[in-house]
Amino acid sequence: MPLDGTPSTKEKPTVLVVHETVAQSLASDMISVALAIGLIGIGHWFGSAVMEWFGFILASMSLVSRAANHGRSARRTPQQAADYIRDKWGVVSTLVKD
Numbered sequence: 140m141p142l143d144g145t146p147s148t149k150e151k152p153t154v155l156v157v158h159e160t161v162a163q164s165l166a167s168d169m170i171s172v173a174l175a176i177g178l179i180g181i182g183h184w185f186g187s188a189v190m191e192w193f194g195f196i197l198a199s200m201s202l203v204s205r206a207a208n209h210g211r212s213a214r215r216t217p218q219q220a221a222d223y224i225r226d227k228w229g230v231v232s233t234l235v236k237d
Contacts, residue, residue, distance in 0.1 A: 171205070174198055 175198035182190025215223060221232045 171202055174201060 175195075178194030178198045179191050180194075182188070182192070182194050224230050224232050
């Protein structure tokens with residue numbers, strides 16, 4: 140973006156719409172912790188260090204992939220975001236140009 144604040148022609152405006160309640164966030168975090176404990180715990184229960192490490196690696200890969208994909212599906216142009224908000228919650232929004 141140039142110093143005067145006007146967007147360049149190469150930049151595409153994007154809007155990130157995030158709607159997640161506290162309960163949904165806590166449930167997602169609890170699932171992630173349970174996944175890690177479960178995968179590592181199976182190896183511990185069987186007394187196998189290899190299974191513990193395998194569980195740790197799988198849990199780590201799962202968490203990284205969930206984090207990487209979290210914002211990807213929410214990328215929208217301003218018009219797409221306004222349409223999404225209207226369709227999902229019935230709120231009519233207008234685009235304001237600076």
